[in-house]
Amino acid sequence: MTLHSYDDWSPLRDVVVGSARNYTSHERELSFDVFFHDHLFRSEWAYPRLAAARPGRDARSWEIKRRYVDELVEDVEMLAGVLASLGVQVRRPMTLPPDQAPIAGMSWQAAPTPALNIRDNTLILGDEIIETPPAIRSRYLETRLLAAHFAEFFDAGATWTTMPRPLLTDASFDLSYARDSSTSLGGPTEPVLDPVTSSLDVGFEMMLDGAQCLRLGQDLVINIANTNHERAAVWLERHLAGRFRVHRVHRMSDNHIDSMVLALRPGVFLARHPGVRDLMPEVFRSWTYLVPPEPDPSAFPRYDDGDLVLTSPYIDLNVLSVDEETVLVNAECPGVIGLLEHNGFTVVPVQHRHRRLFGGGFHCFTLDTVRDGGCEDYR
Numbered sequence: 001m002t003l004h005s006y007d008d009w010s011p012l013r014d015v016v017v018g019s020a021r022n023y024t025s026h027e028r029e030l031s032f033d034v035f036f037h038d039h040l041f042r043s044e045w046a047y048p049r050l051a052a053a054r055p056g057r058d059a060r061s062w063e064i065k066r067r068y069v070d071e072l073v074e075d076v077e078m079l080a081g082v083l084a085s086l087g088v089q090v091r092r093p094m095t096l097p098p099d100q101a102p103i104a105g106m107s108w109q110a111a112p113t114p115a116l117n118i119r120d121n122t123l124i125l126g127d128e129i130i131e132t133p134p135a136i137r138s139r140y141l142e143t144r145l146l147a148a149h150f151a152e153f154f155d156a157g158a159t160w161t162t163m164p165r166p167l168l169t170d171a172s173f174d175l176s177y178a179r180d181s182s183t184s185l186g187g188p189t190e191p192v193l194d195p196v197t198s199s200l201d202v203g204f205e206m207m208l209d210g211a212q213c214l215r216l217g218q219d220l221v222i223n224i225a226n227t228n229h230e231r232a233a234v235w236l237e238r239h240l241a242g243r244f245r246v247h248r249v250h251r252m253s254d255n256h257i258d259s260m261v262l263a264l265r266p267g268v269f270l271a272r273h274p275g276v277r278d279l280m281p282e283v284f285r286s287w288t289y290l291v292p293p294e295p296d297p298s299a300f301p302r303y304d305d306g307d308l309v310l311t312s313p314y315i316d317l318n319v320l321s322v323d324e325e326t327v328l329v330n331a332e333c334p335g336v337i338g339l340l341e342h343n344g345f346t347v348v349p350v351q352h353r354h355r356r357l358f359g360g361g362f363h364c365f366t367l368d369t370v371r372d373g374g375c376e377d378y379r
Contacts, residue, residue: 001013001014001089001152001153001156001369001370002127002153002156002157002158002370003124003126003127003128003129003153003156003157003158003369003370004126004127004370004371005124005125005126005215005368005369005370005371006125006126006215006217006371006373006374006375006376007215007216007217007263007371007373007376007378008214008215008262008263008321008363008368009263009264009265009266009321009323009324009371009373010323010324010371010372010373011322011323011324011371011372011373012083012088012321012322012323012368012370012371013088013089013370013371013372014088014089014091014368014369014370015083015088015089015090015091015366015367015368015369015370016090016091016092016093016118016146016149016366016367016369017076017079017080017083017090017091017092017365017366018076018093018114018115018116018117018118018364018365018366018367019076019092019093019095019096019114019115019116019145020069020072020073020076020114020116020358021073021095021096021114022095022096022097022098022100022114023064023069023072023113023114023116023358024063024064024069024111025061025062025063025064025111026061026062026064026138026308026310027061027062027110027111027113027136027137027138028061028062028308029108029110029137030170030173030195031108031135031136031137031168031173032136032137032138034135034173034175035135035136035254035255036254036310036359061111062308064307064308064357065307068307068354068357071353071354072353072354072357072358075350075351075352075353075354076116076365078350078351079328079350079352079362079365079366080092082328082348082350083322083328083366086322086326086348088322089370091149091369093114093115093118093145093146093149094115094145094146094148095114095145096112096113096114096115096145100112103137103138103140103141105137105140105167105168106167106200107167107168107169107170107198107200108137108168108169110137110138110140111138112138112139112140112141112142113138113139113142114145115142115143115145115146116358116360116364116365117211117358117359117360117364117365118142118146118364118365118366118367119209119210119211119258119360119363119364119365119366119367120132120134120139120142120209120210120211120256120364121134121139121142121143121209121210122143122146122210122367123210123213124210124215124367124368124369125215125220125240125243125244126243126375127157127158127159128158128159128160128161129150129153129154129158129159129160129161130161130162130163130210130236130239131143131161131162131163132163132208132209132210132232133163133164133165133166133205133206133207133208133232134165134166134168134207134209135166135173135207135208135209135228135255137168140165140168146367149369153369161239163206163208163232163235163236164205164206164235166205166206166207166228167200167202167205168205169195169198169200169201169202170195170196170197170198171195171197171198171201171203172201172202172203172204172205172207172228173195173204173207173226173228174204174226174227174228175195175226176226176227177225177226177251177254204226204227204228204231205228205231206228206231206232206235207228207229207232208222208228208229208232208233208236209255209256210367211255211256211257211258211363211364212229212255212256212257213257214257214258214261214262214263215263216263216284216378217373217374217375217376217377217378218244218245218375218376218377218378219244219245219247219281219283219284219377219378219379220236220240220244220245220246220247221247221248221249221257221280221281221284222236222246222247222248222249222257223249223250223251223252223253223255223256223257223260224248224249224250224251225250225251225252225253225254225255229255230248233246233248243375244375247281247283249279249280249281250279252276252279256364258318258363258364259272259311259312259314259315259317259318259361260272260276260314260317261276261280261289262317262318262319262321262363264290264319264321264324264327264340264345265321265324265325266324266376266378267287267288267378268287268288268290268343269284269287269288269289269290270289270290270292270317270319270336270340271289271290271291271317272291272314272317273291274289274291276289277289283379284379290339290340290343291339292316292317292333292335292336292339293335293339294335295313295314295316295333295335296334296335297313299316299332299333299334300313300332300356301353301354301356303356303357307357308357309356309357310356310357310358310359311355311356311359311360312356313356315355315356315360315361316329316330316332316333316335316336316355316361317336317361318355318360318361318362318363318364319336319340319361319362319363320362320363320366322348325344325345325346326345326346326347326348327340327345327346327347327348328347328348328350328362329347329348329349329350329362330349330350330351330352330355330361330362331349331350331351331352332351332352332353337349350362
C-alpha cells in the first residue's frame with residue numbers, strides 16, 4: 001500500500017485506529033497541565049478543581065477507573081469494526097505492555113500512555129510521514145508503537161521525517177497562553193505552576209501536534225497558541241516550501257483545531273460556533289460553516305470528583321469522514337447527527353461514551369494513511 005493522504009474527506013482506503021488497551025492513569029505534571037489548560041482549568045467545563053485534590057493523593061499519577069477503560073476499549077474496537085465494515089483497511093498500533101516501565105528524558109520521567117489519540121504526534125502530508133515534536137512527556141515515545149506501519153509505507157516509497165525532538169524541561173514551555181486572562185473562554189482559571197530551571201534549558205522549543213493542522217489539499221492551516229507552536233510552524237513552512245501553503249490561525253484553541261473546525265468536503269466546514277469563520281484564513285471564509293446546536297449536558301456521563309475531565313462538551317464535533325457524503329459521528333450526539341443529515345450527509349452513528357475523560361474523538365483516534373484525493377487547490 002502506498003501512502004497517499006492530502007485531506008480529511010476524500011474516500012478513505014487505509015487508516016490506523018488507535019488502541020486504548022492498558023490505559024491506567026494520567027501523569028499530572030507541568031507538560032500535561034499546560035497542554036490541557038483550556039479544559040482542566042475552566043470550572044464550568046471540568047471537575048474536580050485541581051487545587052482541591054484529595055489530601056494525600058499522588059498528584060503525579062491520576063488513576064482512571066477500570067470500568068471507564070474497559071468501556072473505552074470496547075468503543076474503540078467498535079470504531080475499528082465499523083470502518084472495516086465500510087471497506088476501509090484498518091491497521092492497529094502495537095499494544096502498550098501492561099507492565100511497561102516509565103520513560104525518561106534528561107530532566108523528567110513519566111509513565112507512557114498507549115497510542116490512542118494517534119492523530120496528535122504524526123502528520124501525514126501526501127506521501128510523507130512527519131512525526132511531530134510531542135508536547136506531553138508521557139507521550140514522547142508514542143509513535144514507536146506505530147513504527148511497523150511507518151516502516152511498511154517507507155519500504156513502499158514514502159518519505160519518513162521526524163521534526164526536531166524537544167528536551168521538554170520545564171523552561172521549554174511557553175506558558176503565556178495559560179497565564180493570559182484574555183484567552184479564557186469564560187469562568188475562573190487556576191494557575192499553572194512556575195517552571196523549575198535546569199542546566200539543560202535551551203529556551204522555548206518546537207512543539208506541535210498533527211491535530212493542530214487542517215489539511216486542505218495544497219493548503220495547511222495551523223493553530224498557533226504559543227511560541228512553541230510558532231517555532232514548529234516555521235520549521236514546517238521551510239520544510240514544505242514549494243509543496244504546500246502554510247496558513248496560521250492564532251489562538252483558536254489552546255492546541256488542537258479539530259474540535260473547533262473540520263472540513264467535511266470542499267466548501268463545507270463543521271464549526272464549533274459562527275465566529276470560527278472570522279478566525280480562519282481569509283481564503284476559506286467563503287466556505288459554508290455548519291454549526292451544531294449547543295451540546296446537551298444529559299448526553300454525557302456524570303463523573304465523580306476523582307475523575308479528571310480533559311475535554312469540553314464540544315468534543316463530539318471531532319467526527320471522521322469516510323468520504324464526501326459519509327461521516328462517523330458519536331451516537332450520543334443527536335445535535336451533530338441531525339445537522340449533518342439535514343445538510344445531505346449520510347451519518348454512521350458509533351458509540352463513544354467517555355470522550356471527555358480521554359481527550360479525543362473519532363478524528364483523534366485515527367490516522368488517515370490512504371485517501372483518494374490529490375494535492376488539489378480548494379481555495
